[in-house]
Amino acid sequence: MKNYLTLAILSASLFACKTPLQEYDFETILWTAAWSPDGRYVASGGNAEALTIWSADTWKVAEQHSFPQTITNTAWHPTQPKLAVTLHLTNKTSVIIDMETKQKTELPSVSPEGARAIAWSPDGRWLALGDNEGYLSLYTPQGGLERQVKVDPKAITGLSWHPDGHQVATVGSKLGFYNLETEGVETIDHRDTPVLMLSVAWHPSGAFLALGDYGDAEQKLAPLLQFRKPNGALIKSIQKSRAEYRNLRWSPDGKMLASASDGIRLWSVDGKLLGHALKDQYLWGLDWSPEGEQLVVTTAGGLVKVLGQDLKVLFSRP
The missing domain is CATH 2.130.10.10 (YVTN repeat-like/Quinoprotein amine dehydrogenase)
Incomplete structure (x- = not known):
C-alpha cells in the first residue's frame, strides 16, 4: 500500500518541499534498529514479519527470527x-x-x-x-x-x-513520568492542542530530556522537537522537520542528539542543527554504536543504513 503513512508527505503543505520523500510499501517499513552493547550486532525489524540480526563487522545477516x-x-x-x-x-x-x-x-x-x-x-x-x-x-x-x-x-x-x-x-498523548521509588x-500536555508524541530520550546527564511529536497536518501543526527539564518545564521547542519524529537517540558522550524523521538530523545539546542527511528518506529506526562513532538507521523502504558522525553512508543493506 503506497504512502502508508501520508504524514511523511502531506507535511509538504506545511513546508516548501524541495526534496520529495521516497514512496514505499506497508510491507517494507522497518520500525526499529538497535545496536548491541558489545558493538557486535544490530537488530532490525518491522512489517516484514522477521527480526534480522546483522553482524556489525561484515554487515551480513547473522541470524533471523520469524x-x-x-x-x-x-x-x-x-x-x-x-x-x-x-x-x-x-x-x-x-x-x-x-x-x-x-x-x-x-x-x-x-x-x-x-x-x-x-x-x-x-x-x-x-x-x-x-x-x-x-x-x-x-x-x-x-x-x-x-x-x-x-x-x-x-x-x-x-x-x-x-x-x-x-x-x-x-x-x-501526554508526556508522563513514573517514579519507581514513590x-x-x-x-x-506538551502543546496547547493535543498532538501525539512518538519519541523521548533523557540526556545522559539526566539534566533534561528531548521529545518528538507527530504534528497534525489537518490543524497545520508541524512536528515539534522539544527539550524539557526533569519536571517537564519547556526549555526549547524546534520546528524543522517535515515528518514525524519517529526516534531520538543521544550520543553516548551526550554531545549530540540524533533524530529520525525526513532523513537523519544531528543536534547540539542547546538545540542547534549540526547536520541533515538522507533528506529523501523516511526514517524510522535509529541507534548509535556503543562508542558513538557510527549510527544505524532503518527506512520505510526496507533499508538498513550505517553512517559516520559526518552523516556519510558507510553501508546500505536491503
Missing part, C-alpha cells in the same frame, strides 16, 4: 545476551529472546492491541514496556511481571529511563 506481523521495537539487555522485542497487529505478545539458547519468553499482561515502547533500565534490573492501552509494565530479565501502572490515557508510544534508573519518561505518576 514473528507474526509487525515488530515495533527492540532493546538489548546492557550486560546479558538478551533481546526484548515488542509486537503489534498480532495476537502474539512481546517477548524476551535469549540470544544464546534462542528461547523466547513471552511477557504477560501486555495489551491485546500490542506495544511499541521498550527499554532496559541502565543497570539491567528492569525491562520497561509501554503498551497500546497506556500501561507501563516493569519486568525482570526472566520475564516476570513486577509492576504495572496506567500512565497514558490512550497509548504509550515511546519511553526512556532516567540515567539514575529511578524514573521512566513516557510519551503518547510509584507516583505525573503527566503533562
Whole structure:
C-alpha cells in the first residue's frame, strides 16, 4: 500500500518541499534498529514479519527470527545476551529472546492491541514496556511481571529511563513520568492542542530530556522537537522537520542528539542543527554504536543504513 503513512508527505503543505520523500510499501517499513552493547550486532525489524540480526563487522545477516506481523521495537539487555522485542497487529505478545539458547519468553499482561515502547533500565534490573492501552509494565530479565501502572490515557508510544534508573519518561498523548521509588505518576500536555508524541530520550546527564511529536497536518501543526527539564518545564521547542519524529537517540558522550524523521538530523545539546542527511528518506529506526562513532538507521523502504558522525553512508543493506 503506497504512502502508508501520508504524514511523511502531506507535511509538504506545511513546508516548501524541495526534496520529495521516497514512496514505499506497508510491507517494507522497518520500525526499529538497535545496536548491541558489545558493538557486535544490530537488530532490525518491522512489517516484514522477521527480526534480522546483522553482524556489525561484515554487515551480513547473522541470524533471523520469524514473528507474526509487525515488530515495533527492540532493546538489548546492557550486560546479558538478551533481546526484548515488542509486537503489534498480532495476537502474539512481546517477548524476551535469549540470544544464546534462542528461547523466547513471552511477557504477560501486555495489551491485546500490542506495544511499541521498550527499554532496559541502565543497570539491567528492569525491562520497561509501554503498551497500546497506556500501561507501563516493569519486568525482570526472566520475564516476570513486577509492576504495572496506567500512565497514558490512550497509548504509550515511546519511553526512556532516567540515567539514575529511578524514573521512566513516557510519551503518547501526554508526556508522563513514573517514579519507581514513590510509584507516583505525573503527566503533562506538551502543546496547547493535543498532538501525539512518538519519541523521548533523557540526556545522559539526566539534566533534561528531548521529545518528538507527530504534528497534525489537518490543524497545520508541524512536528515539534522539544527539550524539557526533569519536571517537564519547556526549555526549547524546534520546528524543522517535515515528518514525524519517529526516534531520538543521544550520543553516548551526550554531545549530540540524533533524530529520525525526513532523513537523519544531528543536534547540539542547546538545540542547534549540526547536520541533515538522507533528506529523501523516511526514517524510522535509529541507534548509535556503543562508542558513538557510527549510527544505524532503518527506512520505510526496507533499508538498513550505517553512517559516520559526518552523516556519510558507510553501508546500505536491503
